[in-house]
Amino acid sequence: xxxxxxxTFWSSCFxxxxxxxxxxxxxxxxxxxxxDLSNSTPDQIVIxxxxxxxxxxxxxxFLATIENLAESHFSKVVKFKLNLENLKNxxxxxxxxxxxxxxxxxxxxxxxxxxxxxxxxxxxxxNTSRLNPTFNFDSFVTGKANQLARAAAxxxxxxxxxxxxxxxxxxxxxxxxxxxxQAIGNLVLSQNKKAKVRYIHAEQYVSDVVSAYRHKAFDxxxxxxxxxxxxxxxxxxxxxxxNRTQEEFFYAFNALVEAHKQIIITCDSYPxxxxxxxxxxxxxxxxxxxxxxEPPELEMRVAILLKKALLEKxxxxxxxxxxxxxxxxxxxxxxxxxxxxxxxxxxxxGLALSLELARESLKDLLAIQNRQISIENIQNTxxxxxxxxxxxxxxxxxxxxxxxxxxxxxxxxxxLTTLSLPNIGEAFGxxxxxxxxxxxxxxxxxxxxxxxxxxxxxxxxxxxRG
Amino acid sequence: MKQLLLxxxxxxxxxxxxxxxxxxxxxxxxLDEIIAGKERFVYLxxxxxxxxxxLLQAVVAVAxxxxxxxxxxKCSSADDMNATFGTHVAADCVAVDDVKFLNASGQISLxxxxxxxxxxxxxxxxxxxxxxxxxxxxxxxxxxxLGWGLVYQVHELTxxxxxxxxxxxxxxxxFDLPKEVSDYLLRHGQRDMPTLIETINALDRxxxxxxxxxxxxxxxxxxxxx
Numbered sequence: 001x002x003x004x005x006x007x008t009f010w011s012s013c014f015x016x017x018x019x020x021x022x023x024x025x026x027x028x029x030x031x032x033x034x035x036d037l038s039n040s041t042p043d044q045i046v047i048x049x050x051x052x053x054x055x056x057x058x059x060x061x062f063l064a065t066i067e068n069l070a071e072s073h074f075s076k077v078v079k080f081k082l083n084l085e086n087l088k089n090x091x092x093x094x095x096x097x098x099x100x101x102x103x104x105x106x107x108x109x110x111x112x113x114x115x116x117x118x119x120x121x122x123x124x125x126x127n128t129s130r131l132n133p134t135f136n137f138d139s140f141v142t143g144k145a146n147q148l149a150r151a152a153a154x155x156x157x158x159x160x161x162x163x164x165x166x167x168x169x170x171x172x173x174x175x176x177x178x179x180x181x182q183a184i185g186n187l188v189l190s191q192n193k194k195a196k197v198r199y200i201h202a203e204q205y206v207s208d209v210v211s212a213y214r215h216k217a218f219d220x221x222x223x224x225x226x227x228x229x230x231x232x233x234x235x236x237x238x239x240x241x242x243n244r245t246q247e248e249f250f251y252a253f254n255a256l257v258e259a260h261k262q263i264i265i266t267c268d269s270y271p272x273x274x275x276x277x278x279x280x281x282x283x284x285x286x287x288x289x290x291x292x293x294e295p296p297e298l299e300m301r302v303a304i305l306l307k308k309a310l311l312e313k314x315x316x317x318x319x320x321x322x323x324x325x326x327x328x329x330x331x332x333x334x335x336x337x338x339x340x341x342x343x344x345x346x347x348x349x350g351l352a353l354s355l356e357l358a359r360e361s362l363k364d365l366l367a368i369q370n371r372q373i374s375i376e377n378i379q380n381t382x383x384x385x386x387x388x389x390x391x392x393x394x395x396x397x398x399x400x401x402x403x404x405x406x407x408x409x410x411x412x413x414x415x416l417t418t419l420s421l422p423n424i425g426e427a428f429g430x431x432x433x434x435x436x437x438x439x440x441x442x443x444x445x446x447x448x449x450x451x452x453x454x455x456x457x458x459x460x461x462x463x464x465r466g
Numbered sequence: 467m468k469q470l471l472l473x474x475x476x477x478x479x480x481x482x483x484x485x486x487x488x489x490x491x492x493x494x495x496x497l498d499e500i501i502a503g504k505e506r507f508v509y510l511x512x513x514x515x516x517x518x519x520x521l522l523q524a525v526v527a528v529a530x531x532x533x534x535x536x537x538x539x540k541c542s543s544a545d546d547m548n549a550t551f552g553t554h555v556a557a558d559c560v561a562v563d564d565v566k567f568l569n570a571s572g573q574i575s576l577x578x579x580x581x582x583x584x585x586x587x588x589x590x591x592x593x594x595x596x597x598x599x600x601x602x603x604x605x606x607x608x609x610x611x612l613g614w615g616l617v618y619q620v621h622e623l624t625x626x627x628x629x630x631x632x633x634x635x636x637x638x639x640x641f642d643l644p645k646e647v648s649d650y651l652l653r654h655g656q657r658d659m660p661t662l663i664e665t666i667n668a669l670d671r672x673x674x675x676x677x678x679x680x681x682x683x684x685x686x687x688x689x690x691x692x
Contacts, residue, residue: 132585174610203578235607268607333614334600340616344505348492364619365598462606 006045009073010035016069017062023447023454027270028148028291029058036083045070045078048085051164053155053289055082129189129197135182141307143300146176149291153180153264157187160195160230160262164288166253170267171293172462174331177266180293181232184264188230197230202238209245221248226255229262236267236285241276253284263288270451295458296332301325304332305339314343320358327366330462338362373416373464375427381464382409385456394429407439408453412460414440480523484638486631489621490517496616497521500559500590501528506583507615510594515658516620518594522561525592534558541565547572551579561592565612566602577608584611591615623659625652631659632666639670641680650682655689665689 017030032054036046049055059082070078137157142150149171155163167184169177185197200208212221225231231252239245256263267274270292271285296304302318302325309316320342328338345361346353359366379393386405393406406428413424414436421433428436446453487494499505510518522538529536536559539550548571554560560579568576576593583589595602598619599612623631629648636643643666655665665688672688673680 130585173607174614201578201581203574330600331610333610337613337615337617344496344499344616345492348495365617 005074006035006037006040009045009070012073013066013069016065018449021448023449023451025148026448027451028289029054029062033058034085039081039083043079044081046081046083048083050085050287051289052084053152053164055084058082129185130199131182131185131189131197133186135179136186137183139307139311140176140179140183141296141300141304143296143303145294145296145300146180149177149180149293152289152291153184154187156262156264157184157191160188161260165257165260166263166265166285166288168265168267168271168285168288168290169293170270170290172295172331172458173268174333175293175295176332177293178234181234181264181266185230185232188262192229195229196227197232198225198228199232199234201234202236205233205249206239206242206245209242209248213244222251225252226259228256230264231256231261232264234266236265237269237274237277239277240274243278246278246281250278250281250284253281257284257287273455295330298322298325301329301332301335304335308336308339312343314353317353317355319355320353323355323358324362327362338365341365375413375417375419375424378413378416378464379409379427382412382460385460385463394427396429407442408456408460410436410439411443411457412464415461416464479527480520481527482521482524484634485517485520485524486623486627486634488623488627490618493521493618493620496618497525500592501525501532503588503590505616506588506590508590508592509599509612509615509617510592510620511596511598511617512620513596513622513658515660516622517659518620519563521620522563522592522594526559526561529559529590537561539563541567541572543567543569543572545569545571548575551575555579555582557589559590559592561594563594565593565595565604566597568604570605573605573608577605577611580608580611625657628652628657628659628662632662635663635666636670639667641670641673644680644682646682647680647685650685 014030017026021030032050034048036048039046049058063080063082067078067080070080137150137154140150149169152164152167153169156167169180171177182199185199188195189197208221212218225248233249239249253263265285267285271277271282271290274282302321305321305324306316306318309321316339324335324338324342328335342353342358342361346357349357351357380390382405383390383393386401386408388402388405392402393409395402397403410424410428413419413427414421417424419427421436425431425433425436443453443457447457448454482494482497485494493510496505496508500508510521512518519540526536526538535557537554537557538561539554541547541562541564547568551572552575560583562576565576580591583591593612595612598617599609602609602612629645629652632648632651633643647669651662651665655661665685669680669685669688672678673684676684678684
């Protein structure tokens, strides 16, 4: 086997997995793997994984497939060795000394918070973890959408600072990221009461930086953050564009990682897609493990409702949970809000929970949802999103800039409405239902191979469902 | 000779018992639960004039009477909303009206306040807007939080209920409103509750000044600006 054939094999292997796995799975497990040609031999290919978790997961779930692919590619048995990548990136970047910084705060940060808030939440109260004890792994409902994130979270909680650092969890709002990371904090604390754990929302971190700046208390600030055993930072995108805060966070990050202390971060997007984030931080976010949480599927939404009802000590019939879950699809918070509304209505009327009662109590909410997902609404929203004219949705034009958005709108119409494909085709300028089907398949394909298309699709669904 | 009016009648302040419930009885019960601390987060939405501000102010008034630190905040796009939200982190009951108007930094401030109240564990937060949370067009992390608690549409009153509401208001001012006057007003005037109530107030003043009975002709004169 020559180096070139190994490379050809590896790229065909990538090709295979892009088709077989969801883009999230591919990005998490396969994409970070690297071919180590210098250590490979004709009978053994060496691959490196960025951390132990990926290494283990790939070994258990994908290695057999890779070996089979290799056997058919090379027409002989080839062994694979999965090594850990050295943390070579630490050496590439020089970490500036902490006292070199004297950057002036941008005015936007100065206006962030009033003094009273700063006093209320300033470093003086930092001895507490700020964790909500109800956020634990038992009350966290798992499904396909978050099983990877949960598995990773448990690993981190059991081996803080050693498994992989940082753990970076990303996903849209209201999908349980905060719950998950607080569950890690609570588990770590229950195992080691003396552990110094701190949960902080990034917005609050910004405020703390401003406060430290105003009160000239940076030493105390640094001492505190650098002394933690576990730092949980929620919604890191909030520090985007805030240079001074990013700088402080950079120091804290380096200090903690060097001391093998665990950092866990959540974000609304993939590290590289955060706006206004310094490159050195983006690259550090990728040092450990990056996992996504996706919107929950139907079964999981049902499970969430049942669990929530159980916590409220209410017996919820599965049919009712199914009804709510079927109609409220966008995020977990809205789902919980809907359940609360059903319970409030039951209290108000004095009637027992029933499907009829659920339907009646959610009438307003469902009317809004139904109104939102008409096909015209989809066409308008998609056209607006891609900055094309709505008329292009039903025009004969077949230029690429128009065709893709049109296919996107068709795919979304199929996903969000119960209209038949001929009806959808009709609404797109009298097109045939096979055109709709083609559009739908094309988008499904692109969602796997192109993260932008996947992101566009998810964003549009989110906008439309509200 | 015209009667000069000594305008000392206090206009009735927003209260839960001078709100005509119409289709909003469940909401009113929820507001009682909010006051009692059994529920903590509610979002009210509905068209201008549906009574959102009335309800929020009424809840704040009751809470204040119950010795709670309660505050009513009317949103605007001004930057000082930051400071406004920031100064009320210690309140027991915060009502935030017309959240739609918040600019980017105001939204972050409300987001922080929400998180603070949720973590802190006992204070109540009432928020209102013209549409349901998801339709507000504000930051997603904020609107999903607003949709996390109880969400109610404040339903407009039917015409019959509006008539009853006007009559109730007239009684609070010390006179009976003839049915034909309220019917006429509904057919010819603007039909949102604040305008109707304001017209009744004007009609009351006009009747006292002119020393005339409250009749359809008097209302016509008032509406025509004579």
